[in-house]
Amino acid sequence: MKTHQDIRENEFIRRWTAGFPRAPYQLNDLQQADAELFLAGEAAAYYLAVTTDSLVEEISRGIYRDPFTMGWVTVMASLSDLAAVGAQPLGMLVSMVLDERQPADFQEGIRSGMAAALQRCGVFLLGGDTNRGDCTVLTGCALGQVPRQTPLTRMGGRPGDILYSSGPAGLGNALALARLAEKPEADPLETLYRPTARLAEGRLLRDYASCCMDSSDGVLATLDQLMRLNGAGFRLEAAMETFLHPAALETAAAAGLPSWVMLAGIHGEFELIFTVPPQRMAAFLQAAAQANWQPLQIGVMIPECQVNQDGKHAAVFDTARIRNLFDGFSGDLETCLEELRKCQMEIN
Amino acid sequence: MKTHQDIRENEFIRRWTAGFPRAPYQLNDLQQADAELFLAGEAAAYYLAVTTDSLVEEISRGIYRDPFTMGWVTVMASLSDLAAVGAQPLGMLVSMVLDERQPADFQEGIRSGMAAALQRCGVFLLGGDTNRGDCTVLTGCALGQVPRQTPLTRMGGRPGDILYSSGPAGLGNALALARLAEKPEADPLETLYRPTARLAEGRLLRDYASCCMDSSDGVLATLDQLMRLNGAGFRLEAAMETFLHPAALETAAAAGLPSWVMLAGIHGEFELIFTVPPQRMAAFLQAAAQANWQPLQIGVMIPECQVNQDGKHAAVFDTARIRNLFDGFSGDLETCLEELRKCQMEIN
Structure with missing residues (x-):
């Protein structure tokens, strides 16, 4: 069987998380789901699903030029992780590092891209954090829930599927x-x-x-x-x-x-x-x-x-x-x- | 009465969030609580509390020199927001932009600071995201819950208290x-x-x-x-x-x-x-x-x-x-x- 050690990114994540014990009430082990699935109590009828994702290199390397795309993808990247576990979104938070050297309409572009993406998906912004810096970093965090009977993860595929x-x-x-x-x-x-x-x-x-x-x-x-x-x-x-x-x-x-x-x-x-x-x-x-x-x-x-x-x-x-x-x-x-x-x- | 408009940061936040409708199931309005409080269903016995916070200027301006402090404060900043609404933590996520120009033990310092802070508070790391960049940005996101009867917010103080x-x-x-x-x-x-x-x-x-x-x-x-x-x-x-x-x-x-x-x-x-x-x-x-x-x-x-x-x-x-x-x-x-x-x- 192929191991995760062959992949440098997987090995990096394994080393990073080695010192962190897993929550006993978390369904998925490391890497096993796009969003983290866990129970907020023994009797819970739903798994909570939570995920976070930062947009960095797409911006610094110029893959996105329009700030609207940056805001849009920040939202969609986190919501897509919820989609992959079959979750119904409960809301989003965004934490932003805004580069002050950018023109004023740059921030407005990010803002309207986020708003449009949230509206498209019918998801509410619950809160966030803004910071100044020498770079642009947009971090999304999305929360959702999925019935306890049917969480979807990366695990469970079999030959023939x-x-x-x-x-x-x-x-x-x-x-x-x-x-x-x-x-x-x-x-x-x-x-x-x-x-x-x-x-x-x-x-x-x-x-x-x-x-x-x-x-x-x-x-x-x-x-x-x-x-x-x-x-x-x-x-x-x-x-x-x-x-x-x-x-x-x-x-x-x-x-x-x-x-x-x-x-x-x-x-x-x-x-x-x-x-x-x-x-x-x-x-x-x-x-x-x-x-x-x-x-x-x-x-x-x-x-x-x-x-x-x-x-x-x-x-x-x-x-x-x-x-x-x-x-x-x-x-x-x-x-x-x-x-x-x-x-x-x-x-x- | 003093208005929020007098404070540039409050005014900035008001403008940023103007295009985002509030979730009808969210307890607090803008700025009214350290963590966002919302119900995951009409029948829920608990409010979910969620908050996100990025560490940027404390690092870029050299207020912290030891990466252990950076990791430690990333965790504590988000958990402190949960504390201020009286929440019991459910777990944390971290999203990191790691500056590759830093020496190898820099990352290890951040890692051990985060691990120590989580252990001190008895809170589990549920997941996260790592990215490469030209700056160091550490974003925490903490989740918790608080009994529906007794959420604590910034609202409710009266003269004489x-x-x-x-x-x-x-x-x-x-x-x-x-x-x-x-x-x-x-x-x-x-x-x-x-x-x-x-x-x-x-x-x-x-x-x-x-x-x-x-x-x-x-x-x-x-x-x-x-x-x-x-x-x-x-x-x-x-x-x-x-x-x-x-x-x-x-x-x-x-x-x-x-x-x-x-x-x-x-x-x-x-x-x-x-x-x-x-x-x-x-x-x-x-x-x-x-x-x-x-x-x-x-x-x-x-x-x-x-x-x-x-x-x-x-x-x-x-x-x-x-x-x-x-x-x-x-x-x-x-x-x-x-x-x-x-x-x-x-x-x-």
């Missing part, structure tokens, strides 16, 4: 690539990107999915993490043309990159990546259709601890190498992309 | 002054400072206090805020020699400053500042004694909307001017202290 994505992928990495490469880009890429947390879909999944995680770190990192947690891998079967967002396909083609690279970067798009046992598939698809939602069937869970691709180009992805490549990525994009190409090993 | 502090004040400002002035300092000032959230005291206060707020922004800012919220002011009656920590008195004397300046700075020490109606005073003092706690009686609530001082040096503090002086304080300490001296107007 069908692999889905809540929607098309690759827009996050398309935006990151365009910005980091400073290449001409389709004008509305940043606007197009702005993700919406899949809250209703996550709640629906409580009754059908065996495991779930959002694609905030990119699809391949998500599959790698689910593989390590569940001790079973994935075969991607969907054609990239159907799984990737058209703008992501375009961006890859324009950069002369294979389209799977849009799954490999670590700037994801907050889709839910989840598995459904075959016997629940029909009922799941019916429920999804009733909710006007078309999830994408993208593959299947396999006994082997690897992430591979079937179809025209059968291949195995070295997902550990991919994840470690981006861990501490310091900005030399060409070298990184060159390395990345070596992480897909064609089988046929 | 007795004013208390949970312990001696001034250490926070003594440390800030020493570090900003780069003066020789009593060696253990930073170690001496490390505050402990008054969690047990806060829970005890649920049955006795009429309003409560922690002194994280300094005592005078706390009294000013309580005054604006309750429409009634305070007369400080305690001698500075009994209210201030000995090291704070020493620091003020060594700097040639009047001792009340240790109450005026905005780097507080997380004591609880609270009022008790006279008819509950005896029962309160008995309960406190049973808990081995000696709260300091420091004054009384008065009908006038001002903060004044009785005793040897009767005076009125211009608390709005004091608070605005530190809002956006950019580091010219001498000018600031000169201005500050003018904010106390002797009466006799």
Whole structure:
């Protein structure tokens, strides 16, 4: 079985948390769920779900230029973690470090992006904290609750389970690539990107999915993490043309990159990546259709601890190498992309 | 009645939050409690309490040098907000931006400071988030619960209520002054400072206090805020020699400053500042004694909307001017202290 130690980020988190005892009333162990699930009392009918997420490098590296996007994603990143455990949001807090060297409308952009994202999801801002600094750091903290019977976590997928994505992928990495490469880009890429947390879909999944995680770190990192947690891998079967967002396909083609690279970067798009046992598939698809939602069937869970691709180009992805490549990525994009190409090993 | 508009920070917060509707299930309005109090359902027997706080300027301005203090205060700042609403903690999350230019033991210091503070308070770390950046930003988020019958907020104080502090004040400002002035300092000032959230005291206060707020922004800012919220002011009656920590008195004397300046700075020490109606005073003092706690009686609530001082040096503090002086304080300490001296107007 693949271990977490192979992944530098996982090892870092393990070391950081080694001195902190786990709460006996917490459902999930380290990394096992997108949001922390715990009981506020033995008799509680609901798990409380709580998560926190800071937006830092997307701002400092210029992946987002419009402050509206910064505010929007701060909200959506935390709400997406609630979505991935099937929680109903109770509210949000934001803690901000605001860079005083920015023009006045910069703050206003952040503010209106946050307000619009909260309104889109019907979630209330409960409180927050503001600070001055030499950098911009936006931290969201979201709270929710989920019925005690049906929490959704990253655990529970089994070989044979069908692999889905809540929607098309690759827009996050398309935006990151365009910005980091400073290449001409389709004008509305940043606007197009702005993700919406899949809250209703996550709640629906409580009754059908065996495991779930959002694609905030990119699809391949998500599959790698689910593989390590569940001790079973994935075969991607969907054609990239159907799984990737058209703008992501375009961006890859324009950069002369294979389209799977849009799954490999670590700037994801907050889709839910989840598995459904075959016997629940029909009922799941019916429920999804009733909710006007078309999830994408993208593959299947396999006994082997690897992430591979079937179809025209059968291949195995070295997902550990991919994840470690981006861990501490310091900005030399060409070298990184060159390395990345070596992480897909064609089988046929 | 004094309005919040007089205080630049309050006005900033009002403008920021103007576009965000309040949750109908939230107990407190803007600024009315140290932690946000809300119901997770009509039938809930408990309010949930949640708060977030980032440590930024204490680090960037060199007020803390030891990373252990940074980790420690990150935890205590959020837990102190729970203490001020009388909540029983359910757990904490931390989101960190770690500056990679710092030496390796810097992170380890933060980690062990957080772990020690959580252990001191018997609180579990539920989860968190780590990021890389060019600055150090440590954000805590704490959750707790408080019986629905007895939430404690900043609201409810009335003229005639007795004013208390949970312990001696001034250490926070003594440390800030020493570090900003780069003066020789009593060696253990930073170690001496490390505050402990008054969690047990806060829970005890649920049955006795009429309003409560922690002194994280300094005592005078706390009294000013309580005054604006309750429409009634305070007369400080305690001698500075009994209210201030000995090291704070020493620091003020060594700097040639009047001792009340240790109450005026905005780097507080997380004591609880609270009022008790006279008819509950005896029962309160008995309960406190049973808990081995000696709260300091420091004054009384008065009908006038001002903060004044009785005793040897009767005076009125211009608390709005004091608070605005530190809002956006950019580091010219001498000018600031000169201005500050003018904010106390002797009466006799």
